[in-house]
Structure formats: C-alpha cells, structure tokens
Amino acid sequence: MAIHKICFASLLICLLFQISHGATKERLFSDLEKGALEVTAKPSREGVLDAGIDKLSITWKLSSKATKEAEFTTIKVKLCYAPVSQVDRPWRKTENELFKDKSCPHKIITRPYDKSPQSFEYTLERDIPTGTYFVRAYAVDAKDHEVAFGQSTDEAKSTNLFSVQAISGRHKSLDIASICFSVFSVLALLVFFVNEKRKAKIEQSK
Numbered sequence: 001m002a003i004h005k006i007c008f009a010s011l012l013i014c015l016l017f018q019i020s021h022g023a024t025k026e027r028l029f030s031d032l033e034k035g036a037l038e039v040t041a042k043p044s045r046e047g048v049l050d051a052g053i054d055k056l057s058i059t060w061k062l063s064s065k066a067t068k069e070a071e072f073t074t075i076k077v078k079l080c081y082a083p084v085s086q087v088d089r090p091w092r093k094t095e096n097e098l099f100k101d102k103s104c105p106h107k108i109i110t111r112p113y114d115k116s117p118q119s120f121e122y123t124l125e126r127d128i129p130t131g132t133y134f135v136r137a138y139a140v141d142a143k144d145h146e147v148a149f150g151q152s153t154d155e156a157k158s159t160n161l162f163s164v165q166a167i168s169g170r171h172k173s174l175d176i177a178s179i180c181f182s183v184f185s186v187l188a189l190l191v192f193f194v195n196e197k198r199k200a201k202i203e204q205s206k
Helices: 002-025 172-205
Strands: 037-043 057-060 075-079 104-110 119-124 131-140 146-151 161-165
Touching: 037 131, 057 075, 057 131, 104 119
Parallel strands: 037 146
Antiparallel strands: 037 057, 057 119, 075 104, 075 131, 131 146, 131 161
C-alpha cells in the first residue's frame, strides 16, 4: 500500500512539474506589448566597435503608447543579434517561444522599473562575438514574466544597428613577447656555439 502511495505521489509531482514547465513554454514573444519602452543605444564612436574597449550609451523610458505599465516591476536590458548575424547560425536563432529564443543572450543590466527616463553606460564585454547588434529592453512583472518590450531598432531590425569586432585570439603584447623570446633564443644558441668552439680550440692547443 505504501509503495502505491509513493508511486502516486511521484506521478503527481511529475505531472505538476510538466504543467508548470508547459506554462512557461507557452509564453510567446508575439504576445508581448511592443513599443512599450523607447530605447536608444548610441555607440561611443563611429565605425566597428571593439569588444572590451568601446561603449554604448543606452537610454530607455516609458512610451506614451504603453498600456501595461501597472504590471512592470523590472527592466531587463539585453544585447541582441541583428538578422544579418543570425544567418546560418542556429544557436542565435529567433524563436517566438521565449524560452527557446536565442537572439538576445547577452545581458547588459537589470533594474527595478522606474517611470522616469533611465540611462546606462555599457562597456562591451570582452567575450562579445563579432557581429551586428541592437539593444532590447524587456519589462518584466512580479512573476519574472516578460510583458512588454522596446528596442533601439525598428520592427524589421534593420535600422540603428552597430557592429562589434571580437577580441582576437592573439594580443599585441603576446606578439612582442614572442618576438623577444625568439631573438633571445637565437642569441643564446649563438653564444653557446661560440663558447663550444672556443673550448674546442683551447683543448686542441693543449
């Protein structure tokens, strides 16, 4: 009898977990209120930005079109891939189901919601891959569910984009150190041969 109770409890727990997990999966990007936040992202300079060095001046504020402000408790700002940087890269794919979406993996900042305009100076992380990006801000409710968003580009994600160059595998200081080590090795080898030749002559003169 005890075994039956344990089995029944286990099945019930599994069922509740699946229901809960399924509820999370059903959250869709298309259900979010779009344009509820006005977002801008201004690069620190023109041209391609360098990861780990260059910065973005990011601002966000409530749009006059927003209708779900009462639900906002937190703002999550993220760096997102533009469509051009998602081509042939399934690990960056945009999905309507939020738990599957891979288009905005880079977290910038999370702040409690404030109706007044907000800003943040963001230095591009050193591990940001080479690509073209935009910034998106999600408004999140008390249950940590996204309810609305705004972004620094248009709906087609084709305007106000910026490009980032990742840090290469080699660094200038490493190249300099490598050259110095190579020169030192050659000199050390030359000194060794000179000394050996000198010793050989001394031995012969004896």
